[in-house]
Amino acid sequence: MSDISAMKQQSFPIPSFEEWKQEVEKSLKGKPFEKLYSTTYENITIKPIYTRQDIESLVHVEQYPGFPGYVRGTKPNGYIREPWKVSQEISASSPTEWNEIVKHDLERGQTEIHIVLERLGFPVTSVDDIEAMFSGISLDKYSLRIDAGAQSLSFLALLAAYLQKQQIPFDSVRGTIGMDPVGALAEKGQLSTPLAALYDVMADVTKWAKENMQGVKTVIVRGEPYHNGGANTVQELAFAFATAVEYIRACLDRGLVIDAIAPQIHFSFAIGSNFFMEIAKLRAARLVWSNIVQAFGGSESSQKIAMHARTSYFTKTVYDPYVNMLRATVEAFAATIGGADSLHVSPFDEAIGRADEFSRRIARNTQLILLEEAHIANVIDPAGGSYYVETLTAQVAEEAWKLFQQIEEKGGIVKALQDGFVQAEVENVAEQRKNNVKKRKEKIVGTNFYANLAEAPVQKASENNENDEKQLSSSALNEENVAQLQAGFGEKRWIETAIFMAVRRATAQEIEAALKADEASVSVKPIKQWRLAEPFEQLRKASEAHLEKHGARPTVHLINIGSIPNYKARADFITGFFEAGGMAVVKSEGIHTAEKAVSEAINANGTHYIICGSDESYTDIVPAIAKALKQANSNVKLYVAGKQAPDVEQSFVQAGVDGFIHIGSNCYETIVSFMKEMGVDLNE
Known part of the structure; x- marks a missing residue:
């Protein structure tokens, strides 16, 4: 026993960096030590080892979670009191089917109702559609995440009309019902409504929500259009922050103050396959956003970023799709380690078609396993103090800030899109990715490596999105409703007029038709959305x-x-x-x-x-x-x-x-x- 006690008191000498390097150089057998260095798509050099010296100059390492600039999290207790929201995007072929799916998934662990209107699977045209969708669902129990695309006025008006009809208080609703016109512009190349008019709506909706739906954010800034175009982490952050600053300035010009607009912005980032880089991205995002809002004079509370994360569509494959489960798991792990406030995990068949009950369950349970079995929420900022992650966080933040400043010098994100600067930056990295995939330097298991030609493909029923669009565009408009909406909009009463008319059975198409102006909207070269495989x-x-x-x-x-x-x-x-x-x-x-x-x-x-x-x-x-x-x-x-x-x-x-x-x-x-x-x- 005395020998064991003595052994417990002994410790191994801590090797110095030079001693470690000497041993490594021996194992390299003549190859240079620099052979172990690698360069990322962000042009950041990754070293084979990081030490305390790498973080000695980093101020944020000594900060606690919940304190400015929020690198280690916006809440002192991390996920311990409130874990991230399980926010799986749900689509269906009709409002009633969607209602059934949502009820089913909420009973099985989903904690936020998540809609992307353009991928919903059916058009939301009237209060009747909203009623069919939310029948039997207690909106005071679950937060909403509605990505409305270029503008949210029509959906918000229909939802408000439904709430009035059901006598549900507006202030019982919480979550995000947001618009992202610049994101839609980057993705599609054009908008049906001029940006100035959309900014008018954004400011008006934000003011209205502050008074009536205090728990609802009204602006979304998506990094996905850039990520899915092949952009690197630094570009996704910089372009997203440039977009957010565009929205801030537009709302400031329309009478809002920084502490009214900054907390209304909800960011959404894609989480790719580079595990540590994605962790660093979310941590760097908190730091950069804090600095931006502070520069506008925002309070410490307003400097806190709200972040949704979704595992990458860009990395998913059609062939050997069950490998996507592994990809999504690693990406979801990175998102939660990085501190996302809510998370969508891609169903493994996302690249093939609409998710079914099985693929939804696997995706949802990926989050629940991380929460309930891996106990991710029990540790505050698990990456904090890691020499590698802390260094990478600082590098990503610095490079994103530099690129953000470049865009500002060019006149902002819209001007940079019009000039083709953003597209060229994304295409440059996309070409690097394509070449590495084509040369199989970047391995995609089941696609460019270990392809299984005998595998039976996953079959999906055809979707009728085109028919939905035709039905949407061909539905008759009530010209009297459009005229009344236009009159109200002309008086700069967008949300008030839209709700008033929605209660009187105005449709989403009529609200959107009334928003359109004779003047041409901005158009740019769209960023092509693609997948690596x-x-x-x-x-x-x-x-x-x-x-x-x-x-x-x-x-x-x-x-x-x-x-x-x-x-x-x-x-x-x-x-x-x-x-x-x-x-x-x-x-x-x-x-x-x-x-x-x-x-x-x-x-x-x-x-x-x-x-x-x-x-x-x-x-x-x-x-x-x-x-x-x-x-x-x-x-x-x-x-x-x-x-x-x-x-x-x-x-x-x-x-x-x-x-x-x-x-x-x-x-x-x-x-x-x-x-x-x-x-x-x-x-x-």
Whole structure:
């Protein structure tokens, strides 16, 4: 026992950074230490180790949660008293179906009612629709999150008319019913209503809510249009904050004060796959926003940011979609560690179609497991004090502030969008992402790596959003209602007039028609919304269409040289390489002579062949196979697996080899080239 007690009192000496570095350099076996450094899409250099010295100059490290500038959280107790809201977005095909789904999900752990009107699945046109949607749902028990798009006037008016009809006090409603016209402009490229008119509505709605719905925020600032365009973390933050400042100035010009508008803004950020970067993003967002509001003269309370997070649509895949569960789990974990106030976890089939009961349950339960079983809410600011996360937080905040200032110098976010600055910045990073995916430097499991061609696809019923839009645009307008609305709007009484007319059965379309002005609205180049997996998904779809049309996938044939250990590594690499594009790979047994290889290749009747083996085995057999095969059929294409020395490659090419496929090859471009040569229609 005395020996054990003595052991407990002993401690290992703390190694210095130099001692650690010396050991690392030994393990690198001559490679430079800088080999361990990496650079992110934000152009931030990531070191292999962080120490106390990295955070010594960071003031916010010594701050407590709940105190300015709120890096460690806006509440002293974190999630302990009030956890984040489980805010799953819900869509349906009709108001009654939506009502049933919401009731079902609220009973099973959802804590906030979340709607994105453009993805709702049906048009909300009248008070009757609102009544059908919220029938039997106690709005005083659950907060709302309504993303109304470019303008929220019509939905808010219909909801207010419903509340009056049901004699439900306005001040019992809490949450967010918000508009984001600049976000809609960036996403779509144009608006149906001039920005000045939308800012008039924003200011009026904000004033009205302060007096009547004190628990409701009225402005949303979304980072998703930039994230889903391929933007990096710094860009998403900077463009979001530039948008928020645009709204602040517009409302200040219309008579509001900073302490009235800043607390009404609710941010929404996408959470991508870089775990620590996303944690740092949310923490940096609190710091930057605090500084911005402080610069406008806002109080400490007004400097607190409200943040919704949603796991990334950008990172999700159509093929092997169950891997999306893992992606969403990691992203949700980052969002909660980062301190989001509410969270939507993407259903694993989000990229395929509308979620069903199973995919909704898995997404919702991901949050509940983090809360109830992983006990994330029991620790205040879990990332606080981490040398790496604290350093990364400061770096992200600094770079986001610099880019934000650049946009301000250009005249603000709208001017920057009009000039194409924002689009160019996003496209630059998007191209980097695309190239890394195409070269498989960025791995997407189940898509450009480990594709499973035998997997049965997840089937979804077709949605009728187009029909909904046609029905919405073709519904008859009551011109008298439109005229009365226009008269009220002309007197700068937007929300009051809209509610008054909604009570008298005016529709959402009539309210929106009355808002439109003769003057042209601003238009910009839209930021294309896409997903990282799309390039390879398009190849897979083209291959499947070819299979359906011709009875076989586009096919490559392997000529494996020697014994299994000699060719297996490269044969496996080539198989995964081409299966990423949905192509079939036909493998041969180990071949030891050029004559045998050529004979089997001719009998296979293929068009594209790849020789797989070791560099040593290639020396004599590759030139012999190339010469004989090209003599037998000059139209076939012959490639060699693996990068060779320049002189070796030159000799192989002279013998008839068409190219080399290796880890540095552009997988996407190679497959596209092969498919075109095989006559595959890539536009199907």
